[in-house]
Amino acid sequence: xxxxxxLIGCGLAGSAALAxxxxxxxxxxxxVYPVTGAEMKGVSVLIQDGKIADIGAKLVPAKGVRVVxxxxxxxxxGMIDSGTELGxxxxxxxRETVDTGELGELMPQLRAVVAVNPxxxxxxxxxxxxxxxxxxxxxxxxxxxxxxRFGGGERQxxxxxxxxxxxxxxxxxxxxxxxxxxxxxxxxxMGGRGGRGGAIPDSVxxxxxxxxxxxxTQAKRTYDQQIARLNEFxxxxxxYQKEKAAHAADFKPGSKPDLKMDGFKPDLKMEAMLPxxxxxxxxGVSASRAGAIxxxxxxxxxxxxxxxxxxxxxxxxxGPELKAKNIPVILGRVLALPDAEDDPYDxxxxxxxxxxxxxxxxxxxxxxxxxxxxxxxxxxxxxxFGLPYDEALKAVTINAAQIWGSANEIGSVEKGKWxxxxxxxxxxxxxxxxxxYLFIKGKEIPLVNKQTRLYDKYxxxx
Amino acid sequence: MRLLLTALLVLAPLSAETYVIRNATVxxxxxxxxxxxxxxKDGKIAEVGEKVMEPADAKIIDAAGQYVIPGIIDCHSHxxxxxxxxxxxxxxxxxxxxxDIINPEDIAIYRALAGGVTTANILHGSANAIGGKTLPLKxxxxxxxxxxxxxxxxxxxxxxxxxxxxxxxxxxxGRGAPTTVQARYPATRMGVEDTIREAxxxxxxxxxxxxxxxxxxxxxxxxxxPRIDLKLEALKEVLEGKRYVHVHCYRADExxxxxxxxxxxxxxxxxxxxxxxxxxxxxxxxxxxxxxxxFSDWWSYKMEAFDAIPYNAAIMQKKGVVVSLNxxxxxxxxxxxxxxxxxxxxxxxxxxxxxxxxTLNPAKQLGIDNRVGSIExxxxxxxxxxxxxxxxxxxxxxxxxxxxxxxxxxxxEVTGRAARQAEKQKLIDKEKQNQQRPxxxxxxxxxx
Numbered sequence: 001x002x003x004x005x006x007l008i009g010c011g012l013a014g015s016a017a018l019a020x021x022x023x024x025x026x027x028x029x030x031x032v033y034p035v036t037g038a039e040m041k042g043v044s045v046l047i048q049d050g051k052i053a054d055i056g057a058k059l060v061p062a063k064g065v066r067v068v069x070x071x072x073x074x075x076x077x078g079m080i081d082s083g084t085e086l087g088x089x090x091x092x093x094x095r096e097t098v099d100t101g102e103l104g105e106l107m108p109q110l111r112a113v114v115a116v117n118p119x120x121x122x123x124x125x126x127x128x129x130x131x132x133x134x135x136x137x138x139x140x141x142x143x144x145x146x147x148x149r150f151g152g153g154e155r156q157x158x159x160x161x162x163x164x165x166x167x168x169x170x171x172x173x174x175x176x177x178x179x180x181x182x183x184x185x186x187x188x189x190m191g192g193r194g195g196r197g198g199a200i201p202d203s204v205x206x207x208x209x210x211x212x213x214x215x216x217t218q219a220k221r222t223y224d225q226q227i228a229r230l231n232e233f234x235x236x237x238x239x240y241q242k243e244k245a246a247h248a249a250d251f252k253p254g255s256k257p258d259l260k261m262d263g264f265k266p267d268l269k270m271e272a273m274l275p276x277x278x279x280x281x282x283x284g285v286s287a288s289r290a291g292a293i294x295x296x297x298x299x300x301x302x303x304x305x306x307x308x309x310x311x312x313x314x315x316x317x318x319g320p321e322l323k324a325k326n327i328p329v330i331l332g333r334v335l336a337l338p339d340a341e342d343d344p345y346d347x348x349x350x351x352x353x354x355x356x357x358x359x360x361x362x363x364x365x366x367x368x369x370x371x372x373x374x375x376x377x378x379x380x381x382x383x384x385f386g387l388p389y390d391e392a393l394k395a396v397t398i399n400a401a402q403i404w405g406s407a408n409e410i411g412s413v414e415k416g417k418w419x420x421x422x423x424x425x426x427x428x429x430x431x432x433x434x435x436x437y438l439f440i441k442g443k444e445i446p447l448v449n450k451q452t453r454l455y456d457k458y459x460x461x462x
Numbered sequence: 463m464r465l466l467l468t469a470l471l472v473l474a475p476l477s478a479e480t481y482v483i484r485n486a487t488v489x490x491x492x493x494x495x496x497x498x499x500x501x502x503k504d505g506k507i508a509e510v511g512e513k514v515m516e517p518a519d520a521k522i523i524d525a526a527g528q529y530v531i532p533g534i535i536d537c538h539s540h541x542x543x544x545x546x547x548x549x550x551x552x553x554x555x556x557x558x559x560x561x562d563i564i565n566p567e568d569i570a571i572y573r574a575l576a577g578g579v580t581t582a583n584i585l586h587g588s589a590n591a592i593g594g595k596t597l598p599l600k601x602x603x604x605x606x607x608x609x610x611x612x613x614x615x616x617x618x619x620x621x622x623x624x625x626x627x628x629x630x631x632x633x634x635x636g637r638g639a640p641t642t643v644q645a646r647y648p649a650t651r652m653g654v655e656d657t658i659r660e661a662x663x664x665x666x667x668x669x670x671x672x673x674x675x676x677x678x679x680x681x682x683x684x685x686x687x688p689r690i691d692l693k694l695e696a697l698k699e700v701l702e703g704k705r706y707v708h709v710h711c712y713r714a715d716e717x718x719x720x721x722x723x724x725x726x727x728x729x730x731x732x733x734x735x736x737x738x739x740x741x742x743x744x745x746x747x748x749x750x751x752x753x754x755x756x757f758s759d760w761w762s763y764k765m766e767a768f769d770a771i772p773y774n775a776a777i778m779q780k781k782g783v784v785v786s787l788n789x790x791x792x793x794x795x796x797x798x799x800x801x802x803x804x805x806x807x808x809x810x811x812x813x814x815x816x817x818x819x820x821t822l823n824p825a826k827q828l829g830i831d832n833r834v835g836s837i838e839x840x841x842x843x844x845x846x847x848x849x850x851x852x853x854x855x856x857x858x859x860x861x862x863x864x865x866x867x868x869x870x871x872x873x874x875e876v877t878g879r880a881a882r883q884a885e886k887q888k889l890i891d892k893e894k895q896n897q898q899r900p901x902x903x904x905x906x907x908x909x910x
Contacts, residue, residue, distance in 0.1 A: 093764035122762070337793045341569050342886065344879060345576040345796075370762055377800065380855035431803040431855060451761075451771040455809075458741045459777055 023049045023442065026061040027423060030070025034413040035077055035397045045075055047419040050442035054415060068423070068444075073436055076393075076428050077412050078132025078420035080400035081375050082330040083310060083365020086123065086134045087116030087165070087172070092369070101139045102160065106233050108272035110160030112138040113179040116172040122369050123167045124449030129373040130422035130435045133177060133410055135330075135365065135400075137162040137184050137284070157230055159184045161272065162284055164404050166420070168440040181404045182284035182308060183276050187296045188226035190219040227299070234303045237273035244274075282306040282405075284330070288339075290314035297325055308403055311367060313339050315351045319358025328361040328403045331395070333371060334378040346385055352395065353386030363400035380429040392429060418442070478505040478866035482516045483847065486525035491532055491814060491822045492836035500530060502843040505866035510837055528860060529852050531817060532836050533580025533844030534798050535824040537755040538708075538735050538788035541570035541795070542584055542599060542610065550589030550630060553647060553657045556619060556696040558594035560584050564607035570792040571610075575601045575870045577796030578846040578859045581612060583788075583828055585735070588622035588710040589630065591648065591657040595619050595696055596708060598828050600844075601862075603869055616829045618732065619696055622710035623720060624766050627654050655719050662727040665697040672698070706732035706829065708755075712766035714742035721750045733827045735788070737778075738770035744781035753827035754778050755786040758801040759808070775819060776809020786824035803853035816853060842866075 027045040032055060034040070044059035045052060061067055090097035099115040116136060126134075138160035161180040169175030247264045275281040285307050287296045293312055300307040311332035312318055322329060331352055338347035355362045364379055366372050379392040401411025410418050422428060423437035438445040481502040488510060489495045501509035501517065509515065516522075540547050544565040549555040564584075574582065580601055586594030596618040599610045631649025648654050671688040678685045699705035707724070711717050711734050724731050731752040734740060738761070740747055740754045747754060756778070761770035779785045787802055789795035798820045805816040825835025833842050843866035850857040862870035 091762055091765055091768055121768075125761075335793065335797060337573070342882075345573045345875070370760065373759070377855045381797070384850075384856050384858050429855070431800055432806050432853070434807065450769075451773065454741070454769060454771050455773040455777065458744075459773075459780070461742075461745070 025066045025068065025442065026059060027068045027070045027075055030073050030075045030423065032075045032413055035393055036412040036414060047439065047442045050419060052413060052415055052417050052419050055413065068437055070423060073423050073425065075413060076422050076424060077397045078422050078440065079130050079375055079396040080411065081131055081134040081366055081372050082363040082400045082403065083332065083367045084134045084136050084372055085369055086136045086372065087120050088112060088136060089369055090120055105156055106158045107156065107160050108158045108183055109268040110138050111179065112136050112160060113163035113165065113172050113176055116165060116175065118169055118171060118175060121450045125451060126372040127167045127438060127445055128435060128447045128449060130428055130438065131167055131372060131375060132420040132440050133164060133166050134372065135162050135164055135181060135404060139184065156186055157188065157226060159186060164406055166440050168443065168445055177406050177409060178404065180275065180281050182282050185283045185285045187285050187287040187292050188223050189292060190223045237270050237277060240267060240270035241274055241277055276305055279306050282308050284308050284310050286310045288313045290317035293318040294321060297321055297327060313351065315354040315358065319354060319360055323359045329355060330365045331355060331362050332365060332367050334381045349381055349385040352382035356387055356391050361399060361403065362395055363403050364395050376429045377431055480517050480520040481523055482514065482520045483523045483525050483530055486528050486530045488837055489529060489531045489817055490837040491818050492838050500837065502863065502866045505843055507837060507839055507841050507843050510839060523861065525847055529848045530837065531846050531852050532821040533834060533846055533864065534578045534820045535835060536579050536582040536789050536795050536798060537733065537786045537824040537827055538790045539582040539584055539795060541574060541582065541792050542568045548587030548589040549594055553590050554592040554661050554693060555590055555594050556592050557692040560586055560594060560596050564610060566605060566607050566610050571601050572603045573792065574795045575603055575862055576859060578799060578862060579795055580844040580862065580864050581834060585708060586620040588626040591622060591627045591654045592661055593620035593622055598830065600864055601869065602864055612830060616706055618706040618708050619700060620708050620710065621658065623654050623716040624651065624712045625764060626710065651716055655723060658723055661697060665694045665701060668694040669698045669701055700729050708733045708735050710735045712736055712738050714739040718743050718746055721746055721752065738767055738774060741771065741774045741777040744778045744783055747778065748782035753784045753786065755788045755824065755827060758787050758804040772804060772808035775805050776811055779811065779815065784823050784826055785819055786827055787819045799852045799857065800855050806853065813853060
């Protein structure tokens with residue numbers, strides 16, 4: 001309210017400062033759906049210096065301030081896709097254009113953000129459908145995405161740091177919301193899709209003539225070795241943390257340089273693990289089946305780290321444990337085939353409703369650059385199959401912001417947050433709805449891309 | 463005995479129930495949308511209107527507040543095949559036929575049905591310039607392979623241009639390492655054109671031999687027939703207009719090339735499949751009379767899909783091409799209704815125009831629009847009932863009828879789950895008990 005008073009005051013005084021600023025804009029007379037609160041009909045939104053400065057019915061824009069007429073339109077927070085390879089992969093089948101999936105098994109020091117190409121055509125394509133920020137992962141792992149087919153990604157355990165970025169900006173630095181929003185762990189798997197249980201028991205294998213592939217015993221051995229290596233790596237990082245702290249304690253500012261500190265050799269892998277051990281960066285763990293999810297939770301408890309489960313499929317089974325441990329999940333594509341042949345045909349469609357029923361906090365990810373622009377339609381399918389509408393909307397906005405620790409900056413239409421807004425003709429989850437205006441950090445984004453340009457060009461061909 | 467047999471034969475076509483689908487929003491596609499009812503009798507649509515004559519023996523399906531559309535037709539699918547659908551060992555494989563490998567127990571059939579698909583064009587893969595023979599199936603879940611076939615439909619053949627057929631010409635090992643795999647011609651788009659021209663060149667000669675033979679037989683002579691060539695037989699049928707050509711293609715250059723080759727050899731391209739750059743040569747496609755069957759918004763998964771635009775369907779339609787939206791994918795196949803919805807978003811088509819792209823237009827492209835594709839009296843009762851406006855992700859399929867029989871019913875599907883789960887559990891428990899009993903070691907079968 002105070003902001004409003006100031007604004008009106010400024011308006012009456014004909015504030016030169018506001019009027020002259022290119023960084024000020026008002027969306028007038030629109031229906032605002034903040035997601036975190038009840039909708040507000042016929043109100044205005046003031047955008048200043050990239051942030052939402054005010055929302056109210058009686059906002060009077062200062063003279064000269066740009067006004068976007070919002071009558072009959074709706075204002076929503078821009079959508080967030082919680083699982084992508086955006087900026088890292090251009091044409092998934094062309095190796096030179098793909099930067100996911102580095103070599104090496106334990107690579108926490110790798111940062112996805114530095115390989116984000118701001119000029120990727122994908123940014124403009126996903127933006128026009130209202131997606132204003134994404135989590136971009138160094139490898140989508142866990143059975144999703146196209147990146148795993150190149151490099152060493154498929155054999156990785158820790159693939160590096162995932163970044164939360166805006167879908168607009170001059171440089172990756174410009175685009176960054178959180179350059180290290182998660183550490184990506186592809187949980188060891190015994191075959192099948194990211195979980196144990198895919199391998200064939202020895203007794204069955206015996207009966208299959210010419211059976212190929214590893215036996216259960218072999219798969220279990222590999223799995224146990226991977227888990228052991230992971231634990232060893234975390235223990236090593238904790239040891240490093242202790243040693244570093246000990247050296248730092250020895251070192252007193254102003255005193256002569258400590259000999260022991262001189263001898264301390266920083267290790268980039270270990271340094272990258274410190275925020276995970278300290279709990280400031282969660283592990284994003286790709287784990288699909290209930291068994292793998294259970295093992296991942298046990299691993300996290302043993303190592304005392306925060307985790308977010310990526311692309312779980314056995315949500316009904318894993319739900320109670322996820323809920324009890326307060327572990328959020330990023331649901332993968334809703335529009336997917338059932339996991340097993342005899343699963344119900346709508347098994348994937350109902351996963352979000354199952355997560356909701358279990359009381360698990362969740363957001364959506366598409367885990368393939370090609371499908372990011374269909375994020376809202378995935379959410380709508382979840383609604384058709386039992387998820388309450390408001391929960392679907394939250395899962396592409398505020399829930400994602402909360403899970404990735406940036407809810408004070410993005411995810412809802414609230415004062416003080418980045419003005420990441422989409423102005424639509426209707427329900428944003430409905431396929432026929434059009435995005436009329438888009439703002440990222442307060443900047444109006446032209447709703448054009450390579451595809452609209454080709455459309456205009458070839459429609460005009462005689 | 464003979465009497466009984468006759469009785470059975472008479473009864474057979476009557477096995478379909480008589481239904482009245484009452485009080486629905488009926489999107490006929492051919493004749494607009496109305497609020498009313500549909501009478502289904504003997505597997506056909508008997509009446510459609512705001513008011514209908516309800517036969518006394520009719521079962522009533524109350525569809526108040528619900529929507530009925532014609533069964534969805536997917537013009538490009540690879541389900542219901544028994545394993546491989548790509549005879550990629552040779553550049554011309556027109557001797558092989560999808561008809562020989564239909565697997566009626568593929569669960570993808572039931573899932574497609576649950577997504578409102580009643581007919582699908584099952585194609586050979588795209589590994590070679592001239593692929594195998596194809597045919598449309600009806601999703602009659604529970605019938606045998608023969609029972610799935612869309613009786614009377616003109617069969618087709620798959621051609622393929624661009625990256626896929628030239629892949630075997632550029633064999634590479636992992637990480638670009640050289641490989642011992644031998645290259646298969648062609649390796650370029652130039653070679654793809656040549657492969658197709660060579661095949662039709664050969665077919666012309668083959669056909670001339672048979673035409674001469676047929677002419678002599680017509681004159682009452684008894685000449686020695688030419689040797690039958692199974693590879694060229696299929697292409698001879700193409701030249702005779704008895705087999706439709708469905709061409710997998712992406713880039714505008716190769717699309718244009720294909721149209722010109724067809725012009726030169728005197729046959730028609732029935733459909734261009736994928737045709738992601740069709741919008742660039744829509745004028746030429748329309749002039750040739752080819753149909754176009756495309757994706758709504760797939761792009762960027764390979765280089766030749768980088769200029770794909772979601773407006774492709776709308777542009778081609780506006781420029782006079784008959785356009786359908788297909789799946790090429792067992793998952794996407796389950797929501798072609800919303801793929802049609804995207805044609806409204808991207809390019810501003812009307813409800814009916816968009817819906818036609820997954821119903822009447824693919825029926826026209828497959829030459830089966832006299833039977834299916836719209837809700838009109840006399841057509842097959844292939845119908846889908848949705849709970850909400852069908853061109854939306856919020857809509858769920860409630861019932862699917864094929865030939866007037868209910869093949870999918872969501873209520874039954876959902877209520878039957880507990881029983882199926884219990885049955886599965888019983889089988890698992892039984893198996894576990896068996897394993898606990900001492901048993902002799904399984905013997906490995908030899909010589910396999």
